[in-house]
Amino acid sequence: MAKSQLAYGVSLAAIAVMMLGATAQAQNVAAAQAGGGFQRGGGGHHHNGGGNGGHSGANPGAVDPGIRGGAPGAGQPLPGISSDQMNFFTVAQGTFNDVDTPATGLGPGFNLDSCGGCHAFPAAGGSSPPTNNPQIAVATAMGATNVVPSFVTANGPIREARFVLNPDGTPDGGVHDLFSIAGRSDAQGCDLAQPDFATQLANHNVIFRIPPPTYGDGLIESLSDATLQADFDAQAQQKASLGVSGGFNTSGNTGNKTRFGWKAQNISMLMFAGEAYNAEQGVTNELFPNERNNPDASCQLNALPEDATPLTDAAPSASQSADFNSDIVQFAMFMRLLAAPTPAIPLNIPSGGTASASASTTAASTSTATTTDPAATTTDPTAAATTPASTPVAMASVLPTAAGSSTTSTAAAAASSAASSATSINAGLQAFINVGCAACHTVTHTTGNSALGTGATNVTVNSFSDYAIHNMGSGLADRVTQGNANGFMFRSAPLWGVGQRAFFLHDGRTSDLVQAIEQHASSGSEANQVIGQFNMLSTTDQQNILNFLRNL
Amino acid sequence: MRRLLPLGLGLGLAAGLVGWLAWRDGFVSFGHGPAIALPEQGAVAKGRYTNAYFDLSYPVPQQWTTGLDGPGPSETGYYVLSTLVPTDDLNGTILIAAQDTFFSMKSYSDVAAAAIDFRQAMSQIPAMTIDREPSEMRIVDRDVWRVDFSGVGLYRAMFVTEIRCHLVSFNLTAREPQLLSDLAHTLDDVSYAKGKRAASASFPICDKGYASTENILRRVEPKDASGARFAPVPVRVIIDRDGMVKHIHVIHSSDEQRKSIEDALHQWKFKPPRVNGRAVEIETGLTFKFKGQQL
Numbered sequence: 055m056a057k058s059q060l061a062y063g064v065s066l067a068a069i070a071v072m073m074l075g076a077t078a079q080a081q082n083v084a085a086a087q088a089g090g091g092f093q094r095g096g097g098g099h100h101h102n103g104g105g106n107g108g109h110s111g112a113n114p115g116a117v118d119p120g121i122r123g124g125a126p127g128a129g130q131p132l133p134g135i136s137s138d139q140m141n142f143f144t145v146a147q148g149t150f151n152d153v154d155t156p157a158t159g160l161g162p163g164f165n166l167d168s169c170g171g172c173h174a175f176p177a178a179g180g181s182s183p184p185t186n187n188p189q190i191a192v193a194t195a196m197g198a199t200n201v202v203p204s205f206v207t208a209n210g211p212i213r214e215a216r217f218v219l220n221p222d223g224t225p226d227g228g229v230h231d232l233f234s235i236a237g238r239s240d241a242q243g244c245d246l247a248q249p250d251f252a253t254q255l256a257n258h259n260v261i262f263r264i265p266p267p268t269y270g271d272g273l274i275e276s277l278s279d280a281t282l283q284a285d286f287d288a289q290a291q292q293k294a295s296l297g298v299s300g301g302f303n304t305s306g307n308t309g310n311k312t313r314f315g316w317k318a319q320n321i322s323m324l325m326f327a328g329e330a331y332n333a334e335q336g337v338t339n340e341l342f343p344n345e346r347n348n349p350d351a352s353c354q355l356n357a358l359p360e361d362a363t364p365l366t367d368a369a370p371s372a373s374q375s376a377d378f379n380s381d382i383v384q385f386a387m388f389m390r391l392l393a394a395p396t397p398a399i400p401l402n403i404p405s406g407g408t409a410s411a412s413a414s415t416t417a418a419s420t421s422t423a424t425t426t427d428p429a430a431t432t433t434d435p436t437a438a439a440t441t442p443a444s445t446p447v448a449m450a451s452v453l454p455t456a457a458g459s460s461t462t463s464t465a466a467a468a469a470s471s472a473a474s475s476a477t478s479i480n481a482g483l484q485a486f487i488n489v490g491c492a493a494c495h496t497v498t499h500t501t502g503n504s505a506l507g508t509g510a511t512n513v514t515v516n517s518f519s520d521y522a523i524h525n526m527g528s529g530l531a532d533r534v535t536q537g538n539a540n541g542f543m544f545r546s547a548p549l550w551g552v553g554q555r556a557f558f559l560h561d562g563r564t565s566d567l568v569q570a571i572e573q574h575a576s577s578g579s580e581a582n583q584v585i586g587q588f589n590m591l592s593t594t595d596q597q598n599i600l601n602f603l604r605n606l
Numbered sequence: 607m608r609r610l611l612p613l614g615l616g617l618g619l620a621a622g623l624v625g626w627l628a629w630r631d632g633f634v635s636f637g638h639g640p641a642i643a644l645p646e647q648g649a650v651a652k653g654r655y656t657n658a659y660f661d662l663s664y665p666v667p668q669q670w671t672t673g674l675d676g677p678g679p680s681e682t683g684y685y686v687l688s689t690l691v692p693t694d695d696l697n698g699t700i701l702i703a704a705q706d707t708f709f710s711m712k713s714y715s716d717v718a719a720a721a722i723d724f725r726q727a728m729s730q731i732p733a734m735t736i737d738r739e740p741s742e743m744r745i746v747d748r749d750v751w752r753v754d755f756s757g758v759g760l761y762r763a764m765f766v767t768e769i770r771c772h773l774v775s776f777n778l779t780a781r782e783p784q785l786l787s788d789l790a791h792t793l794d795d796v797s798y799a800k801g802k803r804a805a806s807a808s809f810p811i812c813d814k815g816y817a818s819t820e821n822i823l824r825r826v827e828p829k830d831a832s833g834a835r836f837a838p839v840p841v842r843v844i845i846d847r848d849g850m851v852k853h854i855h856v857i858h859s860s861d862e863q864r865k866s867i868e869d870a871l872h873q874w875k876f877k878p879p880r881v882n883g884r885a886v887e888i889e890t891g892l893t894f895k896f897k898g899q900q901l
Contacts (some may be wrong), residue, residue, distance in 0.1 A: 063780045140833060186638050188864045285710045291727035295764055297689070299680030402730050438889055484732040488757040525677035538837050540675075582674045582689060585779075586699045590781050595758050 069219070078356025096117035116596035118567035119604045121184060127606075128269040128395040130508035139391060141373035146388035147178055151383055154243040155196075159337035161232030162353035163209030163246065163346060167192055167212050167335060169327075169385055172212050172265040178556040179392045179580055180267045182212040184556035184565070188211070192233065199237035203251040205262060205545040206232065211562030213262040215336060217254060218533045227534040228331040231252075231346075235353070242351035261532040262561035263316055267551055271314065271323055272390030273515045274548070276504035279311045285499055286520050289492075296490045297583040303537045316560045318549075325424060327385035336359050339382045357382070390506060395514065397605050402488070404482045412549035416540025450523040475601070482602025485595045490584035496505030496520040496544040517604070519548035530559065542578060553604040567600055615817060637688050642844065642853045645685050645704055646678065655688050655702065656799050658768045661809070662746070664776075667792050677699075681693040681858045683840050683891075684707035687774075698780040698789060703792045704772040704844065706857070708814050709840040709892030717768045718742065733757045749874035754786070765793060766853070770889065773810035810844050810887035816879065817890045824847065824875040828866040830896055837865050837884050839894045842872070847885040849876040867894055 133145045154160040166172050166189060171573035175183040190208050193200040206213055217226040228250045235241035254260045282302065293299065302311045303318040314320035320329065328341030338345055339361040345354055361381040372379055376384055486492055495518040504510035523543040533541040544560060557563075558570035575585035588596065647855045648657030656663045666672075671693050676686025683706025690700040707713065712721040721740040729736050736753030750767040763785050766775040776793060779787035844853040854871050856864040870890075879888040 138688060174675060289727075290711045291724045292731070294684060294705055294773075294775070295724070295728075295762075297676050297686045297703060299677065299682060299684040301681045301837055306836050309836060485758045488731055488733050489760070527674070527677075565845060577675045579674070579676050579869070580677050580686075583701050583779075586673070586689075586691065586696065587779055589696055590698075590760060590779070592759055 068214060084480070098103025100381070107363070115593035117569060118598055118600055121556060122398055122604050124398060125181075126176035126269070127398060128392070128551050129179055129428050131391050132272065132393045132506065134430075134509040135391060137373065138373070141378045142384075142387055143391045145371045145373040145376040146384035146391075149376070150388045151178055154246075154335055154337055156238060156355050159335070159356060161233075161241065161336040162244050162248075162349045163227075163234055164188065164336040165232050165334045167195070167505035168523055169330070169335075172187065172334065173268055175556060176551075179269050180411055180551070181265045181391060181555060182562065185209045187212055189284065189383070194430050195431060196238040196240055198233065198235065199558040200233040201247055203232055203261075204255065205251075211264045213264055213562060214253075215249075215251065216261050216263065216532075217249075218259050218261060225535060227536065229334075230412065231336065235336075241355065244355070246349055246353050247351065251441060256365035264560065264562035266314075266316060266547070267395075267555070268323075268326075268389040269551055270393045270394035270515070270517060271326075271547075272504070272506050272510055273394060273501055274313060274321055274517060275390060276501035276506065276510045277313075277499050277515065277521070278502045279471050280501065281499055282311055282313070282521055285496055286522055289496065289520070291409075292490065296493055296587075298490075298493050298524065298580045300494065300546075300580060301538065302521070303523050303539050305410045306537065310402075311521065312537065315536075316544055317536040318521060318523050318545035319536040322390050323386040324382065324473070325388070327382045331361060331382055331385070337381070340380055341382060343574055382505045390510075393509075393553070394517070395606065397479075398553065399476045399479050399605055401483055401602075401605075402517070403483070403514075441512070450494030478598045478601045479605045481595075482605075484599070485591065486599050486602055489587045489595075489599075491588070491599070492518070493584065494520050494524055495579070496546070497575065514551065518545045521548075522546060524580045525578055526581065527576035528572065529573055529576075529579070532560065549603065550606055555606045567603060588594045612635075617708075644855055645706075646687070648687050650688060650690075652842070655690070656664075657687060658799050660704070660772070661799045663797045664775070665792060665795045666690055666791065667700075669696055670700070673699065679857045681709075681837050681840060682704070682706075682711055683772075683857055685772075697782065698778070698785050701777040701791065702775070704769075705779060705890070706776045706840070706842070707768070707771045707773060708842070709857070709893070710773075714773075716772065717749060717751050717766055720773055721766055723765075724766070725753045727753045728753065729756065730778055737761070738763070745793055746798060750793075752790075756783075762803075763790055765790075770809055771814065810888045810889040811879075811881060813879075814844065814891060816876070816888045817843070817892050819875045822874065823877060824873065826870045826873040828863075828870040830866070830894075830895060836896065839867060841867055841892045841894060843871060843892060845876045845879055845888045845890065845891060847878060848889060849878040852874075852887065863894070863896060 062574055063597070131140060135143065150173075151168055152170045153171075155167070156162075168444070171188045171192075172190075173181060175180050175181055185208070187206060187208055187210055189206045189212055190202055192198075202214070205215070213232075215230050215232060216228060217230050220226045232251075234246040234248050236245050236247070249269050251260065255263075266369045286300075286302075303313075305312055305321050306309060308321075310321060312318050312321040312324065314326045320326040325341065328339050331337045331340035332338050332346065335345065338359040340359055340363065345357040345358070363380045363383075365380055367374060367377045370376070376387075379387075452477045487497060497516055497518060499515045499517070501513050501515060503512070523539045523545050525542045526544050527542065530544065531542045535541055539545075552567070557565050557568065559573060564570050564573070571588060572585065574581035576582075579585075588599070591599075625714050629674060643658035645657070645659045648655060648661065650656075650666055654660050654663050666689070669692060670690050673689035673691040676689060678683050684712050685706075687702040687704055688700075689702075692698060712723065714723065715882040718740065725736060725740050728734050734755055734757040735751070736755050738752060740751050740753050743750050743752060745767070746764075748767045750765050750770070752765050754761070754763045756762060759781065761780050762777045763786055764775055765778075766773050768774070778786055778789045780789060839859040840857040842855040842857065846852040850872050851874050854868050856867050859867065876888075
């Protein structure tokens with residue numbers, strides 16, 4: 055009797071276990087179905103309420119010195135190029151800055167009407183100017199009837215917009231041009247409507263990208279896949295001690311490492327140029343020969359592709375070679391021949407990018423800005439969708455394209471003063487490497503044997519990127535997948551030229567370098583540990599890093 | 607004797623509760639196989655970080671809490687297992703991480719070699735000082751190697767050991783040497799997750815090379831997944847004593863790739879693993895490459 059009672063009890067318990075198990079299994083399946091993306095198990099992107107787990111807040115004394123003054127540190131051709139290359143560079147630069155019209159291929163959808171309009175600052179080939187966003191004027195140029203979307207403002211970043219999902223819920227991720235040629239006096243008959251950005255914004259279905267600078271891209275193109283992999287592997291130990299992993303985006307066809315664009319989605323400058331010409335300006339070309347989104351015949355004004363290889367030299371220039379090449383080839387070659395940005399004060403780059411231990415052992419102190427004016431910079435931490443753009447960060451002095459429109463502040467002036475210290479800048483470089491920023495923003499690579507010539511062959515490239523893609527967490531996630539880069543992943547942005555960049559991060563959400571650094575940390579980000587360490591640095595060391603970056 | 611009925615019910619319900627808790631914490635998978643934890647399924651609860659896969663339990667220091675989640679497992683089998691930070695002033699951090707040695711970029715003969723290589727790498731960083739040369743110690747019956755280093759006002763230590771063919775590391779950072787020392791002492795309180803050697807004793811034998819051609823008796827290729835990524839996909843499998851696939855862990859992939867790989871691997875059969883003539887379970891690794899778009 056006793057045995058049967060025990061058995062009865064155990065049986066009941068077993069039934070209970072089975073029921074729990076069945077419920078658990080059902081929940082497990084449901085959870086698995088709900089889980090999207092590439093993240094598995096407990097390593098996903100879940101906010102936690104863990105105290106100051108966000109590692110937020112740098113020392114309040116450290117401030118962004120602002121856009122470095124003086125002459126542009128970029129925009130010149132590679133050193134040592136031949137006269138033929140120089141002639142091509144000059145002609146191609148003109149083509150890069152040419153304003154397109156519907157007759158030359160603009161539209162029917164577009165974001166701006168020239169390459170040089172977006173890639174403008176601090177010189178042709180760069181990124182958004184800090185003020186006077188040209189997207190405002192182009193919206194109504196030639197009588198066009200476009201409404202400027204709320205996320206484009208006069209002193210905000212030039213932006214493209216991508217929709218995350220299609221109306222049926224499938225992934226989109228493509229560029230949706232801000233403007234239409236409809237209403238322009240030079241595009242009569244086309245009535246293509248703008249996308250309904252207000253509704254898409256309300257549905258949280260829009261993400262932004264800003265123009266990446268293209269200086270030194272010929273050098274980046276001249277880095278072999280093997281070099282990138284070896285340099286990545288060489289930092290494996292440091293990465294592993296910092297929670298950093300990452301990998302490369304690759305061509306689905308060839309397996310080669312792709313390296314251009316915010317997600318390293320483009321394999322070459324030619325592809326970058328061809329795709330941008332089509333997606334940003336609506337100009338069909340020999341890489342992208344069809345108009346986007348099947349526009350009505352009334353909006354297809356030209357024979358396709360609109361940019362084709364010229365077989366006659368209709369207007370001889372200083373470069374016959376350029377004359378016989380298409381616009382996209384000229385764009386690509388212009389960007390390839392652009393030299394690397396030059397730091398204002400030469401850097402004491404450690405050998406091999408990581409320096410011997412004897413290089414220097416102490417981060418020098420520098421005068422630190424003690425007066426800060428948070429209002430001098432603005433940030434859009436909520437990211438994506440609905441923000442009006444920010445006003446520019448204070449500039450220490452006037453740059454050519456920003457004449458008369460800069461603002462200054464006590465904080466920026468003080469920080470700028472600190473930035474003039476070579477000691478601070480080189481201490482900042484050391485701290486940048488030491489604290490782990492350089493685990494992804496790799497200081498140095500070396501090019502291979504480049505067809506561009508001696509200026510690009512076997513030369514040291516201090517671009518501060520590993521060209522790998524990394525999970526940047528929920529705070530920066532844009533929910534767009536491009537190749538191996540999922541919605542959380544971005545390329546380590548090359549930092550050369552950052553001293554004269556007006557807007558930061560893929561969507562230009564901030565003009566404050568401190569905020570750009572802090573926003574590297576969020577749930578799921580590979581940078582969390584490094585940002586935590588950055589936040590533990592002394593104000594002096596943090597300021598040194600900021601000064602170093604603004605010297606680039 | 608009637609008293610045995612509630613006893614039996616109580617025991618049964620307790621067993622049920624344990625079962626539920628085990629499932630909740632990821633120690634049990636229903637369906638294809640018996641209880642298998644995954645490396646990334648450790649968590650902080652009741653003041654301890656506990657990881658069943660690695661069979662370790664670590665007491666979170668007083669006045670510390672979990673930090674931001676790290677990324678999911680990487681394509682090279684790297685895991686951010688947990689991050690811990692102080693509840694108030696950020697004067698230190700703890701990163702618990704693991705690197706699957708089946709898929710790592712570098713391979714080492716043993717933990718000591720990994721520690722020495724790490725020391726060399728740190729010494730190459732500007733303004734970094736090596737404060738403690740690689741040194742061996744024992745923590746809960748395991749050989750652990752420690753390297754201390756410092757720079758730019760941060761004092762750091764890396765403790766690394768090998769568990770189930772993973773380099774499991776505790777990476778400590780502190781603003782003050784004393785805090786680093788205090789944090790290092792907390793590692794003395796690391797213990798087994800499920801009691802002394804209860805789980806460790808039942809770990810499968812890890813063998814990087816077992817999934818070689820001569821050991822594979824039946825092989826079914828995964829179907830190319832739509833929207834597949836081009837990057838290689840690392841997969842850990844446990845092979846039972848009969849050579850059947852007992853458990854599959856697709857470490858980093860798209861959802862489509864994971865399903866494709868799991869569907870294929872469930873059909874694989876291996877030569878039944880033997881060590882000194884004794885039937886054993888083997889844990890090994892495989893890398894799948896999808897072709898992606900065709901030219």
